């Protein structure tokens with residue numbers, strides 16, 4: 001039994017610790033969209049999980065921005081991005097990650113990098129079968145965050 005538990009723990013990829021910060025849904029950088037139809041359009045938590053995984057998989061293969069993600073804790077990134085998207089899309093999740101400004105500081109993200117990431121997110125939403133108008137409602141909520149992500 002103990003051996004089985006130890007093997008299971010080994011199989012679950014671990015997150016690296018980060019410096020302490022105040023945890024708050026306010027860190028998500030926006031308020032949730034409250035529209036059950038939109039949440040359904042993303043196929044609930046499972047759909048959002050697939051959209052996040054698809055996006056993280058894609059950015060790692062995108063030669064325009066792959067280097068930016070190298071060396072970062074992608075286990076944590078997938079988890080907090082799932083929370084973030086679920087929170088913003090009105091799925092009732094709490095966001096436990098850092099603010100957009102703190103998460104991206106000193107990363108040197110440029111406007112073109114932002115465009116590339118959004119293209120990967122769009123491809124991932126398309127693969128999930130999220131209707132175009134629902135994609136755009138979500139993207140419109142994320143758009144103002146560029147001022148905390150992009151450095152000039």
Ligand code: HEM
Pocket residue numbers: 065068069072073076077080081084096097098099103104109113114115117142143145146149
């Ligand atoms: C509106 C657009 C974006 C949103 C909503 C977003 C969201 C997030 C979230 C929720 C985190 C995790 C925060 C945490 O660990 O506490 C994160 C981290 C990260 N983001 Fe973004 N992001 C955006 C744009 C970008 C862009 C354009 C890039 C680069 C092309 C990028 C690269 C990263 C990287 C590398 C991390 C990991 C940071 C670390 O390990 O400390 N993000 N992002």
